[in-house]
Amino acid sequence: MNRHSAEPRRRGKPLKERDQPAVAAENGVSRRGGDKRERILDAAVHVFAHKGFWSSKISEIAREAGVADGTIYLYFKSKDDLLISLFEDRMERVNDTLAAAMASSDNAADKLRRFVQTHLQLVAANRDQAEVLTVELRQSSKFIKEYANPRFAQFLKLLATVIEEGQAKGELSTRVRPVLAARALFGAVDELALWWVLRGDPRENLERAAGELCEMFLGGLAPAASAGASQATELPANVKRRVP
Amino acid sequence: MNRHSAEPRRRGKPLKERDQPAVAAENGVSRRGGDKRERILDAAVHVFAHKGFWSSKISEIAREAGVADGTIYLYFKSKDDLLISLFEDRMERVNDTLAAAMASSDNAADKLRRFVQTHLQLVAANRDQAEVLTVELRQSSKFIKEYANPRFAQFLKLLATVIEEGQAKGELSTRVRPVLAARALFGAVDELALWWVLRGDPRENLERAAGELCEMFLGGLAPAASAGASQATELPANVKRRVP
DNA sequence: CATCGGTGAATGAATCGCCATTCAGCGGAG
């Protein structure tokens, strides 16, 4: 997007902080131009999402962030570290958002609905980020194996805890162990996210998908409840028959 | 130019190799040795699974396959092509196995159970392969975007078709669209597979997990009618009887 | 049966381009 490409052989960049107002560095990260770290992370999200980690070049991230190649190494130890940091940073936000969304509800089923809804909303609102988080980091053995990934563990625990509490209160079936149910639910949601992110028919409504997914998880695929349950939730009877 | 001039005749390899027994080349693939392609694919599965595609070196695959680096290029156009070929080859077997497993059943719920069971059995029986198929290919932007991945589409269609037919016959709820349900189910199963493959507590019983997963998908997480019980211990090994 | 090219599969060292990382400055701020 913003290419400050062929600037004359000048040393620095003319670009005199004309961008961001001199925001106070909340993190004490650096003294001047304090948002470089954030700019680099943003650029990394974008580039990683489009090229994939291994095909992304540091120089491209630098260009997109409007900094010099070397500057990246002032903020991150290595390319690997950049990816890990990115993950830590963004995952923390995601977890906070999800936790907050679930907190405002008091029964398990509803918490799960909110979890799914919110997760997919986040995906829809941050395509690139979602792609990096779901695809890139989980992609390579290298990272999965060498990096403990605490944020992801936290993410899953959030889900497992809700299920566990729901079971304890009798709001959820105890037929499935919480960790397993959490894994499965996460897997399903994640797959939908991946689908949307990659081939994403923008017309496919993630909101609607979220609803259906919740139905399925809570109510099951078996035909609507047994004994004289109303067919209210069933779709209209004209099931379209298609020959495979 | 003088590539070899300095080294008169030391082409050597100790060459005491205990080649394959001169098995009749069923495939007419090559005159000698005959199964090199397969050996290379096997080695690639192993190396890719352990190092990840991008960290794997051709020379390592060659070493493990017991061939020279250059030999790999007699059978595959490039490293990328090796991965794609690997995927095509192995996925085809997986699809066949799954299709066969489901064919021997006549109702949708049972087909789904078989799908899940068989899939996880395959994973358990072929750890490395499962890792490559689920992690390396499915999750790398580069390949997801540049490679249409017909086998995976076929895989999903298999599942969606079963669900669709089940709905048409009234065996499954129509509350969820087949494609979506298929995606979700796949995502869940795949996530369990990934979990087992990567951190895999070998003690975790995939068979059992498969059973619980099916329960959850077919019956839902909502409490089963009444019978609020204690913990997950209420679960008998295979509760096939769902649908009251 | 022994010899003799011919053939092409297999080899693996050398090539060559790429890219993460470094570091010798630069210029502005204090």
Next chain:
DNA sequence: CTCCGCTGAATGGCGATTCATTCACCGATG
């Protein structure tokens, strides 16, 4: 002047791919 954040060209290593060369095997020939 000194300090410091930043710069971006240069470096160094790595690893996919190539290709000159070898040699196992085949059918033909005498």
